[in-house]
Amino acid sequence: MFRKFDGAAYRWDGVEPHVYKEDSSVFRSVTKQVLFEREGDLPVQFRYFQVEPGGWSSLERHGHMHMVVIFRGRGHALIGGEVREVAEGDMMTIPSWAWHQFRADRGEPLGFFCLVNADRDAPSYPTEADLEEMRRAPAVAAFLDGKA
Amino acid sequence: MFRKFDGAAYRWDGVEPHVYKEDSSVFRSVTKQVLFEREGDLPVQFRYFQVEPGGWSSLERHGHMHMVVIFRGRGHALIGGEVREVAEGDMMTIPSWAWHQFRADRGEPLGFFCLVNADRDAPSYPTEADLEEMRRAPAVAAFLDGKA
Numbered sequence A, B: 001m002f003r004k005f006d007g008a009a010y011r012w013d014g015v016e017p018h019v020y021k022e023d024s025s026v027f028r029s030v031t032k033q034v035l036f037e038r039e040g041d042l043p044v045q046f047r048y049f050q051v052e053p054g055g056w057s058s059l060e061r062h063g064h065m066h067m068v069v070i071f072r073g074r075g076h077a078l079i080g081g082e083v084r085e086v087a088e089g090d091m092m093t094i095p096s097w098a099w100h101q102f103r104a105d106r107g108e109p110l111g112f113f114c115l116v117n118a119d120r121d122a123p124s125y126p127t128e129a130d131l132e133e134m135r136r137a138p139a140v141a142a143f144l145d146g147k148a
Helices: A128-135 A138-144 B128-135 B138-144
Strands: A028-039 A042-056 A066-079 A082-087 A091-094 A100-103 A110-117 B028-039 B042-056 B066-079 B082-087 B091-094 B100-103 B110-117
Touching: A028 B091, A042 A066, A042 A100, A042 B042, A042 B110, A066 A138, A082 A138, A091 B028, A100 A110, A100 A138, A110 B042, A128 A138, B042 B066, B042 B100, B066 B138, B082 B138, B100 B110, B100 B138, B128 B138
Parallel strands: none
Antiparallel strands: A028 A042, A042 A110, A066 A082, A066 A091, A066 A100, A066 A110, B028 B042, B042 B110, B066 B082, B066 B091, B066 B100, B066 B110
């Protein structure tokens, strides 16, 4: 398999971007391209997510891990209780059951590769009580308000 | 785990580049950084290889697969019987037992991420007879001579 990259569009040959609906309570302006799906001795899925300026990925957690490499732009990530500035090339893991979200809050798209196990559990989303708990940390509250 | 990327040096925080010896019969001017090593439900290793201008990775094959994303520069890749021009963002798989090599033959470094299973077999290298066989394809011969 060979997927030529189109650096103007940030798209790969033969990959259809999946566009999430533009606005929802949990995410905004996110597309997903699945670049690799379980094959041979690699039981994983490798995806490219792009969050448009002002958008965010869903705030979620789950039992499976993520390994993430930022491929485009800048923004912030919430990983567990920590808010991080992220930029092209940064690599991070998201541990099992850590709340996480990516925000393109620097006026540019934020694109990242995300590796997961091909067999994985579904995410869960925060309750009002979870959000209240998270917001006790001022840095997290600022992040969630788009003011990181 | 969070590894800040240094875009001037193409290095990640906390990762020691492993420098292969400068010259050998099988590779030249290649460094390797292991960014992720089997953890949780991700039984894989994720590495960054960089081939300096004029260098090449080892010509090898093995039972395990690779998934590769070019992260820096341009060059050529031999994958099985095919020679491909590769550039930043291109994504490819290297099937089980396909001969493969990357060459930074465009006057710039060629850097790429490479995903493998954490449990994998050792590579084997071509015999003189294998090389002779490969060289029957003119494009492959040109590639091996650094004239792709």
